[in-house]
Amino acid sequence: MSRRLNVDVAIIGGGLVGSSAALALRGMGMSVALLDRRFCGAQASGVNYGGVRRQGRPPEQLPLAQRAHAIWPRLKALIGIDGEYMRSGHLKLAASEADMASLETYAARVADYGLDLELIGHNELRRRFAFLGSGIVGASFCPGDGHANPRLVASGFAAAARRAGVHVMENSAVTGITRNGQGFVLEADEAADITARIVINSAGAWGDSFAATFGEPVPLTRIYPSMVVTEPLAPVLTVNIGMEGGGIYARQVERGNCIVGGERTQPFADPDFSRPNSESTLLMMNRAATLFPGLRHAHVIRSWSGTEGMMTDRNPVIGPSRTTPGLIHAFGFSGAGFQIAPGVGEVLAELVRDGRTTTPIEAFSITRFATDAEPTIDRTIHGSGAEQIVEPQQRGV
CATH class of the missing domain: 3.50.50.60 (FAD/NAD(P)-binding domain)
Structure with missing residues (x-):
């Protein structure tokens, strides 16, 4: 009927x-x-990865991002669960002087949007975020950003x-x-x-x-991002992390699992579906272990992909x-x-x-x-x- x-x-x-x-x-x-x-x-x-970030968005998206920013802390009242939302802060790393200059330019462009970005040099970065490996020049920190369980x-x-x-x-x-x-x-x-x-x-x-x-x-x-999650670990990452210019992003949830992304995979013959492969998983974890030494011996327990529309x-x-x-x-x-x-x-x-x-x-x-x-x-x-x-x-x- x-x-x-x-x-x-x-x-x-x-x-x-x-x-x-x-x-x-x-x-x-x-x-x-x-x-x-x-x-x-x-x-x-x-x-998706689960990043709840405003930092790095083009200025035209920021009024919309700010509107959403006011909704996330109200999830429990709005939908009955908090969705593991955590306002941890978002740290965007610069691997070169050119990347750091790009972060500085962005911070100046969005200064009037209420992101409260903080530019951090190499020495201060190492002092505040000791879990980072070598090779990072500096970073931009957005304290109000965070992550959640998609x-x-x-x-x-x-x-x-x-x-x-x-x-x-x-x-x-x-x-x-x-x-x-x-x-x-x-x-x-x-x-x-x-x-x-x-x-x-x-x-x-x-x-x-x-x-x-x-x-x-x-x-x-269509794009097909690839992501992995590790076994539960002792605290390794205290903030949601991305890289200027792309390459890797990572976060750690309260129960200890680390989610890592940054690669893409290929679809099946039916482009509605895709599957991550071992090559992309290994590449992401090798990059992550270089940036975050605490992940060097972590075991990946699951990997996944999805289908997203790219303009x-x-x-x-x-x-x-x-x-x-x-x-x-x-x-x-x-x-x-x-x-x-x-x-x-x-x-x-x-x-x-x-x-x-x-x-x-x-x-x-x-x-x-x-x-x-x-x-x-x-x-x-x-x-x-x-x-x-x-x-x-x-x-x-």
Whole structure:
């Protein structure tokens, strides 16, 4: 028997962005359906490194990061668990004088954003962070940043949304979307038909396909980060650590396990899936052992990968569709969506309710990828491949 729902908002993608938006919308009294092709939080939101950092983000992302920064300490009240969130501080290391100069330039650029960055020279760095190995020139420290457990946080937002009354529909891939005069009709697996006034496309690495459905192609590619976790160890790392220019990142949780990342792996023949390999695992651990001598004899107990959407400019797509009233995009977070996702959820809820948001998001508009040759149209795409083009409508949500 077909399941039919009529809701205010249908959200495609049950990752941290989609589930936090669903929870925020329910708090505004709206009816919401949250659909995921597999399980909520099982893709990039649940398998990432878990860094909760503002440091290193481009300035245009910092207002959004600051909004999210105010949400993280309230996780327990918001979703019922703390998600192992720890405001440990984030230390970004410089392995050369050029890297240190880059950190200094960045600190000057973002001085007015409230990150309270502290530049630390070699001698002071060794005194305060004795766990570091040799070869580090200096660092930049952001005391308010930290880390959390993505597996707990991503599923925790989805569970909180369900408790709040969101229709959470897992294993329900969207197979068709029809734009009609009043909103949208969505068809999904499990014979579900949903009508909604607003649709949010938060489909992660699959978000570009839904955007293209409505005449908005974007330059999204997929990346497959590789990460490992060690056995529980005595305290080794007291802060969340990254490297200027990339290369390695690491953190240690309260029970002693160290999470290390910095490599990428390759997908299977089915690009939805990937698997870490022994070469990348060995390379990451060798780098980590050089930087952090306390990891030299650590045993890796698990490794994993995931699928993330990468934009050419490394900024996400957030905001109203250029072609289709009632469609809002939020995808392409380029491996850096974990910290800002709860803030994005609030922004999306404001866009639905008010048609605007108090947080600047102009830099993330999908219009930055538009070309003069692209028509501004509404499209109707069905799983069978049928297509209907209707007259252009006024832009906006």
